[in-house]
Amino acid sequence: MQRIAVIVLLALATTAHAQLIPYPASVNPATGQFTITRRTGVVADPAFVSEASYLKSYLGRYLGAAPTGRGISLQKDASITNPEGYHLTITPQQITITASGSAGIFYGIQTLRQLLPAKIENGSGPTIAAPATDITDAPVFPWRGMMLDVSRHFFSVTYVKHYIDMMAMYKLNHLHLHLTDDQGWRIEIKHYPRLTQKSAWRTFNDQDSACMQLEKETGNPDFRIDPAHVRVVNGRTEYGGFFTQAQIKDIIDYAAKRHVEVVPEIDMPGHMMAAILQYPELMCEEKPASDWRHGFSTPICPCKDTVLEFAKNVFGELADLFPSKYIHIGGDEVEKSEWKKSPLVARFMEEHHIASLDALQSYFNDYMQAYFHSKGKTLMGWDEIVEGGINSEAAVMFWRPWARRSPYEATANGNKVVMTPDGPLYFDAWPDRNTLESVYRYNPLDTMYGMSEEQQKNILGVQANLWTERVPTGDRADYLVMPRMGALAELGWAHKDRYADYLERLDASYDRLDRLHVHYRLPDLPEMADRRVFIDTAHFMVTMPGRWTVRYTTDGTIPGPASPRLTHPLTIDHSLTLKVAVFAPDGRRGDVQEVGFDRQAYATPVTGGARPGLGCTRYKGEFNHTRDIGGTPDSALTTPGVGLPAGIELPAYGLQFRGFINVPETGIYSFFLTSDDGSQLRIAGRLVVDNDGMHPAREKSGQIALQKGAHTFALDYMDGGGGGSLRLTYSKEDGPVKPVPNEWFSY
Ligand code: ACM
Numbered sequence: 001m002q003r004i005a006v007i008v009l010l011a012l013a014t015t016a017h018a019q020l021i022p023y024p025a026s027v028n029p030a031t032g033q034f035t036i037t038r039r040t041g042v043v044a045d046p047a048f049v050s051e052a053s054y055l056k057s058y059l060g061r062y063l064g065a066a067p068t069g070r071g072i073s074l075q076k077d078a079s080i081t082n083p084e085g086y087h088l089t090i091t092p093q094q095i096t097i098t099a100s101g102s103a104g105i106f107y108g109i110q111t112l113r114q115l116l117p118a119k120i121e122n123g124s125g126p127t128i129a130a131p132a133t134d135i136t137d138a139p140v141f142p143w144r145g146m147m148l149d150v151s152r153h154f155f156s157v158t159y160v161k162h163y164i165d166m167m168a169m170y171k172l173n174h175l176h177l178h179l180t181d182d183q184g185w186r187i188e189i190k191h192y193p194r195l196t197q198k199s200a201w202r203t204f205n206d207q208d209s210a211c212m213q214l215e216k217e218t219g220n221p222d223f224r225i226d227p228a229h230v231r232v233v234n235g236r237t238e239y240g241g242f243f244t245q246a247q248i249k250d251i252i253d254y255a256a257k258r259h260v261e262v263v264p265e266i267d268m269p270g271h272m273m274a275a276i277l278q279y280p281e282l283m284c285e286e287k288p289a290s291d292w293r294h295g296f297s298t299p300i301c302p303c304k305d306t307v308l309e310f311a312k313n314v315f316g317e318l319a320d321l322f323p324s325k326y327i328h329i330g331g332d333e334v335e336k337s338e339w340k341k342s343p344l345v346a347r348f349m350e351e352h353h354i355a356s357l358d359a360l361q362s363y364f365n366d367y368m369q370a371y372f373h374s375k376g377k378t379l380m381g382w383d384e385i386v387e388g389g390i391n392s393e394a395a396v397m398f399w400r401p402w403a404r405r406s407p408y409e410a411t412a413n414g415n416k417v418v419m420t421p422d423g424p425l426y427f428d429a430w431p432d433r434n435t436l437e438s439v440y441r442y443n444p445l446d447t448m449y450g451m452s453e454e455q456q457k458n459i460l461g462v463q464a465n466l467w468t469e470r471v472p473t474g475d476r477a478d479y480l481v482m483p484r485m486g487a488l489a490e491l492g493w494a495h496k497d498r499y500a501d502y503l504e505r506l507d508a509s510y511d512r513l514d515r516l517h518v519h520y521r522l523p524d525l526p527e528m529a530d531r532r533v534f535i536d537t538a539h540f541m542v543t544m545p546g547r548w549t550v551r552y553t554t555d556g557t558i559p560g561p562a563s564p565r566l567t568h569p570l571t572i573d574h575s576l577t578l579k580v581a582v583f584a585p586d587g588r589r590g591d592v593q594e595v596g597f598d599r600q601a602y603a604t605p606v607t608g609g610a611r612p613g614l615g616c617t618r619y620k621g622e623f624n625h626t627r628d629i630g631g632t633p634d635s636a637l638t639t640p641g642v643g644l645p646a647g648i649e650l651p652a653y654g655l656q657f658r659g660f661i662n663v664p665e666t667g668i669y670s671f672f673l674t675s676d677d678g679s680q681l682r683i684a685g686r687l688v689v690d691n692d693g694m695h696p697a698r699e700k701s702g703q704i705a706l707q708k709g710a711h712t713f714a715l716d717y718m719d720g721g722g723g724g725s726l727r728l729t730y731s732k733e734d735g736p737v738k739p740v741p742n743e744w745f746s747y
Helices: 002-017 044-063 101-113 157-169 206-218 245-257 273-278 304-321 336-339 343-351 357-374 405-412 434-441 474-481 484-493 498-515
Strands: 028-036 040-046 070-077 086-090 097-101 128-137 145-151 174-178 230-233 236-240 261-265 326-328 379-384 394-400 416-419 461-464 529-533 539-540 548-552 570-571 577-581 593-599 616-620 633-639 655-665 668-675 678-685 686-692 698-706 709-719 726-730
Touching: 028 070, 028 086, 040 145, 044 070, 044 101, 044 128, 086 145, 097 101, 097 655, 101 128, 101 157, 145 157, 145 484, 157 570, 174 461, 245 261, 245 304, 304 326, 304 357, 326 405, 336 357, 336 668, 343 357, 357 379, 357 655, 394 405, 405 416, 434 484, 434 498, 461 474, 474 484, 484 498, 539 593, 570 577, 668 678, 668 686, 668 709, 678 698
Parallel strands: 040 070, 070 097, 145 174, 145 461, 174 261, 261 326, 326 379, 379 394, 394 416, 416 461, 529 593, 529 698
Antiparallel strands: 028 128, 086 097, 086 128, 230 236, 539 570, 548 577, 577 593, 616 633, 616 655, 655 709, 668 698, 668 726, 678 686, 678 709, 686 698
């Protein structure tokens, strides 16, 4: 009897540990539990009063009164060397968190929190139990960040605090606020009131209309322009908003209590259109906006004393406001053609012996860096700041995967670097079933960067960026960053491959996220072929873990919470398109997946070709789609099967493979066609796979019902330049996927 109780309790402990994200360095679940009641007090070292008060109010919300007495102890342990490390022990008698600093204590509290049942987040009750355990933990990287672009679309103080709350739960410690850009200035600067009176507001722009269009197309209210950020002035409707310095202080204070440092970015010298529209003297040569409002905007002019004065005044107010060590100067994508045309710039470069426009940006960075230094701050910038040379004290944010050498160059120069590459760590990228894993598996120390061990020590850590051109609401922001933020946290904190159990821990954590009102992206349906062929009837079924329901429609409409539930296999006897989606307990819908069912008769065989292989005609030229392939053939080749013939050295071309495919058995065949760029496969005159258009290597699949024997085979392929690939595999009746054997082809 007792033994069973022990096993049950240990199972409970294991379930609780199955919610920990990021997973701690060392976890030893024990038997038993500590029951927290209103009489469980928090006793803390004086250095940890803020953390003690955070914990008391957190528990007090659930218990209905702040706990008093003893039971939870937050103590100093100077032997824990990592300033963010901690030791958490839970026994039936006591909960103890020790650390050398307050950050470690805070992270110990976050781990304790994730060990408590999810109802702690929004429920109430007289007691709540923490499973016995012993956890020793510390992060691998000191910088675990999230960027929020509040310029392209604006977010309220309430939303920023919610963002900070999500970060704190996952032990992320830097919130980078992208406060200004071409589309809006979002922070009060007392020296320059027009920056917020005017530059914080715009009439609806192309980014707003893109969101409106997305709302219309998808019916998704997350794309709605938030009416809280719209005003009408003298009959003119404007979008915008800004943080007052008092609001910024409130955000900084809120974040500091959660051990999140807020790093401000004012993007200079490019991306400054919002400011220039009100202060045109910031340009080298003043001209009407219609002359320069194109592409990336004209940069401000580093060759004018008034501009340097402006930059110092702005950053001076920032340095006084933000306690962060780093201040971000942006520095990305500076469109230098206006500098190139300017006689003022030419004169200045000659006088100062500045050899290139990149070096002119470096001159500006050096000047500002010295100013930051005088304010006790360190300059940080996007990786372009490395190009014209940069002082080794500056810190760099690597974002351009195509400038892969820049982490090498920066770390070799002694600069600290935060890895935040476009692709895996740009969370504005539309998520699909692969994005979470690509975040998790991103390696900031990858050998592709070529850094020595010594250079790797300059990697501060990782950060994900949320650019908000198409993110007009907090709900859309939540959807894009969650659950990716947890994968980022595990990458930055643990940097170990635990992906399989990470997915289980994620699954166990959705209940908590629901209670915290996080508008996360729902999990994907299992992977499925998106076009299916059948002869008499087809069956369709997918299952998801217990908390999710799957709903579908067959009439082309988007499934809603009232659409039929998929609880047993559907029998399909005519051609139709099924739309399927996962639903959360509160009725929220996941991404909609389409599956086409095509009722076909078996294609009857024809007489095949006399020779083995396929004919392949090549066309020189740039084609956007395979249907555009044409003109005079460049050469006629034969190939043993499907693949790119060796020795094609054209920058852009099209290929037409023609012949027959001889299948050995009657059945339903699936074909999987991967190409970079576009391709289309037709068999027996039927379109089987449409993978057309310009795109990176991508697989598409389709099915066809074939009688045993030869059928016409036509595959078109185009490479628009930049290198190509082409591959065809098949499976029969959902069997294993294999390459299509060359012996099947004739022409
Ligand atoms: C950036 O994405 N332009 C830093």
